[in-house]
Amino acid sequence: MSSAKIECVLRENWCCGESPVWEEASNSLLFVDIPAKKVCRWDSLSKQVQQVTVDAPVSSVALRQSGGYVATVGTKFCALNWEDQSAVVLATVDKDKKNNRFNDGKVDPAGRYFAGTMAEETAPAVLERYQGSLYSLFPDHHVEKYFDQVDISNGLDWSLDHKIFYYIDSLSYSVDAFDYDLQTGKISNRRSVYKLEKEEQIPDGMCIDVEGKLWVACYNGGRVIRLDPETGKRLQTVKLPVVKITSCCFGGKDYSEMYVTSARDGMDPEGLLQQPEAGGIFKITGLGVKGIPPYPYAG
Numbered sequence: 001m002s003s004a005k006i007e008c009v010l011r012e013n014w015c016c017g018e019s020p021v022w023e024e025a026s027n028s029l030l031f032v033d034i035p036a037k038k039v040c041r042w043d044s045l046s047k048q049v050q051q052v053t054v055d056a057p058v059s060s061v062a063l064r065q066s067g068g069y070v071a072t073v074g075t076k077f078c079a080l081n082w083e084d085q086s087a088v089v090l091a092t093v094d095k096d097k098k099n100n101r102f103n104d105g106k107v108d109p110a111g112r113y114f115a116g117t118m119a120e121e122t123a124p125a126v127l128e129r130y131q132g133s134l135y136s137l138f139p140d141h142h143v144e145k146y147f148d149q150v151d152i153s154n155g156l157d158w159s160l161d162h163k164i165f166y167y168i169d170s171l172s173y174s175v176d177a178f179d180y181d182l183q184t185g186k187i188s189n190r191r192s193v194y195k196l197e198k199e200e201q202i203p204d205g206m207c208i209d210v211e212g213k214l215w216v217a218c219y220n221g222g223r224v225i226r227l228d229p230e231t232g233k234r235l236q237t238v239k240l241p242v243v244k245i246t247s248c249c250f251g252g253k254d255y256s257e258m259y260v261t262s263a264r265d266g267m268d269p270e271g272l273l274q275q276p277e278a279g280g281i282f283k284i285t286g287l288g289v290k291g292i293p294p295y296p297y298a299g
């Protein structure tokens with residue numbers, strides 16, 4: 001077993017930190033604070049954070065091949081220009097669902113931006129059920145819808161051979177897999193590869209490592225877990241000093257570090273006293289396994 005070291009690298013106490021993405025070119029970690037409507041970029045060398053505020057809850061951010069970033073803002077896929085802080089709408093979804101917003105999103109190995117929606121929460125994990133759908137924004141800016149009836153659309157990633165798409169609808173307490181056709185972006189044959197145990201609580205964000213194993217952030221579970229999607233077995237548990245763990249990604253030199261986001265929304269004053277780092281960003285080193293670079297949006 002590895003000896004993991006955990007460090008809180010940013011203690012600005014985000015309401016709900018999410019969607020960590022490593023940007024190698026700037027040695028930075030991108031992430032969002034959903035309710036604060038902020039896209040943030042933390043420079044790992046200068047330790048400075050830059051922020052861009054948008055006009056609606058921003059639930060995910062991704063790199064863009066042609067420069068700048070893309071982000072899911074409210075129910076819109078947007079292009080984000082970091083220099084002039086402008087957001088341009090590329091496409092809108094769920095136009096008939098006024099209470100919906102996007103949640104987690106990630107770019108596939110062919111440059112499509114996948115993201116799902118959910119009804120806005122009245123409290124963490126409290127919301128009108130089955131309102132969400134999963135979509136992807138193709139490089140030509142058209143949108144495809146995969147399925148609906150989603151509660152909280154969350155973690156997503158692709159197998160190293162690009163033949164499997166992994167997906168989490170949080171309230172199903174399951175990590176699911178689909179066959180993936182990289183050429184067309186089509187998914188099929190949904191099945192569960194792991195059911196969370198009670199103490200692991202709610203599955204949230206997810207990423208894959210170079211060995212093809214999945215790392216899942218456990219919201220209210222205070223941990224990230226490493227799963228073998230082939231055997232359905234949990235391989236490792238790494239506990240963190242805060243319970244509301246929202247997502248994880250690999251980054252740093254050679255993608256050998258893991259960055260973990262967390263939330264403080266929904267915590268009472270007593271909980272915040274006990275967990276002063278709630279809402280912080282954590283760096284885990286010494287895991288003994290690396291990640292892979294994020295794919296940029298090709299449009």
Ligand SMILES: O=C(O)[C@H](O)[C@@H](O)[C@H](O)[C@H](O)CO
Binds near residue numbers: 018125204246
């Ligand atoms: O970031 C998300 O995925 C949701 O927007 C959050 O509100 C929580 O993580 C969720 O409630 C836990 O399932």
Ligand SMILES: [Zn+2]
Binds near residue numbers: 103155205247
């Ligand atoms: Zn999430």
